[in-house]
Amino acid sequence: MKKLIRVTTVPSSLRSLLKGQHRFMSNHFEVIGVSGDGDALQDVRQNEGIKTHVVEMTRTITPLKDLKATYQLYKFFKKERPFIVHTHTPKAGTLGMLAAKLAKVPHRLHTIAGLPLLEATGKKRVLLDNVEKFTYSCATKILPNSCGLEKIIIDNNYTKPEKLLVIGNGSSNGIDTKHYDASLISEEKKEKLKQELGIGENDLVFIFIGRIVKDKGINELIQAFNRLSKKQHNIKLILVGYKENLLDPLLPETETLITENKQILSVGLQKDIRPYVAISHVLTFPSYREGFPNVVLQCSCMELPCIVSNINGCNEVIEDHVNGLIIPVKNETELEKAMQFMIDFPDKRIAMKQNTRSRIIKRYEQKFVWNELLHYYNSLS
Known part of the structure; x- marks a missing residue:
């Protein structure tokens, strides 16, 4: 051989x-x-x-x-x-x-x-x-x-x-589409996790999964979400991943907001991201650069519409207003607008959700x- x-x-x-x-x-x-x-x-x-x-x-x-x-x-x-x-x-x-x-x-x-x-x-x-x-x-x-x-x-x-x-x-x-399947996470498990994180029944949950670093657009994401959270009290942002303070640190003000804003839930690196995806409604992924983003595949496969940067990989998985929203790179204002859109138009967000999993199964x-x-x-x- x-x-x-x-x-x-x-x-x-x-x-x-x-x-x-x-x-x-x-x-x-x-x-x-x-x-x-x-x-x-x-x-x-x-x-x-x-x-x-x-x-x-x-x-x-x-x-x-x-x-x-x-x-x-x-x-x-x-x-x-x-x-x-x-x-x-x-x-x-x-x-x-x-x-x-x-x-x-x-x-x-x-x-x-x-x-x-x-x-x-x-x-x-x-x-x-x-x-x-x-x-x-x-x-x-x-x-x-x-x-x-x-x-x-x-x-x-x-x-x-x-x-x-x-x-x-x-x-x-x-992507292992049988593994990344929202139906595998029981209602009981979801409720338990929501209680642990302090997520209410009517909360709209945004999630970010990846390295908590500048290149992933975390500074922009935290600023945009922080402004939104002052107007919208029933939203949460879950951050799943680890920091790389030596290679690609966040701005000090970003670190402060992550600590002080109670609507931001930083849960660190998780061996199994699926329960966190299952209690979320939208992936926010404003990365500066990617090869081919596994997280966008995984979350799409678990029926989450995704807000992504207009960069290679992301714009190959996501079609604007079909299975998510595409925003310009490093644009805090457009990111905030996209998140506001997901809050204001639940019917359109749910329509996007219908186009998520099937597209991944077909292509990836x-x-x-x-x-x-x-x-x-x-x-x-």
């Missing part, structure tokens, strides 16, 4: 971004997962039934550590002699593609699931642009996980169009995405 090595920078990406895919692919390849160490890597071994290997990588620019990790990857690839090395996440992509090229791995694939560098400026942007081009030059194929991302890559001249391929309709892993069902990727793997010789 040919070997397939999947590489991510941190183990939680290997566990969550590609959940179920490793086990599926192991019916066709000998699959090995590579990332930094942690409990999540043990979960991958147990849940996916594949071998794993530890190579510590950082998420920031650390030349000596990066050199060491590249050498360790190179040695591992030389020993294992894989047919395919497939990398995800920026640092794993750069180091993994270079190491795989040096080790003469025949097929070197890198999935692009977002471009953090798009928010960088000046010398840092120039450096990151060059790193991106270098990564693509070491790969044999680049797999953007949305059509919008493919266009951004071409517009920035990172590589030639013929080197790019979007799998299926986009998304790195599709997990098995469809997996089979499309497998089809590509099998086309390689």
Whole structure:
């Protein structure tokens, strides 16, 4: 059986971004997962039934550590002699593609699931642009996980169009539509959670799920919601996710509002987001940049209309006024208007809800995405 090595920078990406895919692919390849160490890597071994290997990588620019990790990857690839090395996440992509090229791995694939560098400026942007081009030059194929991302890559001249391929309709892993089903959450469980969070029977609940960072539009979201909450006392905002204060901190005034506004419910990172989605009415996702947003897929699949930024990925899942609302990026005023619209027009919000789940099942069902990727793997010789 040919070997397939999947590489991510941190183990939680290997566990969550590609959940179920490793086990599926192991019916066709000998699959090995590579990332930094942690409990999540043990979960991958147990849940996916594949071998794993530890190579510590950082998420920031650390030349000596990066050199060491590249050498360790190179040695591992030389020993294992894989047919395919497939990398995800920026640092794993750069180091993994270079190491795989040096080790003469025949097929070197890198999935692009977002471009953090798009928010960088000046010398840092120039450096990151060059790193991106270098990564693509070491790969044999680049797999953007949305059509919008493919266009951004071409517009920035990172590589030639013929080197790019979007799998299926986009998304790195599709969505398990049987898992993300609102009917699986009992009324009893929902009521219990609402009581715990202090959500009233007539409250309209907005939810955000993701990293609680600037790049996800949290500063704008908190300001917009804070103004709304002064006029509307029967609304709540649930924040699900963790902060990254070192990499991408929020403004101090945003932190203050999250703490002081009693209508904002910050619940931290949750292993199972479904109960929180099931007690909500609208996803608010004003992100600055995405590859292909899993959260929008998950919430749509659980019948939530979504307010999203007009960015790649988001505007491929959401059609304005059909299954959600699309707003300009970094526009606090338009975000507030969109949230007000969801409050003022419940009939239109409910009409959008009717167009959510069915669209996801049709275009992004997990098995469809997996089979499309497998089809590509099998086309390689």
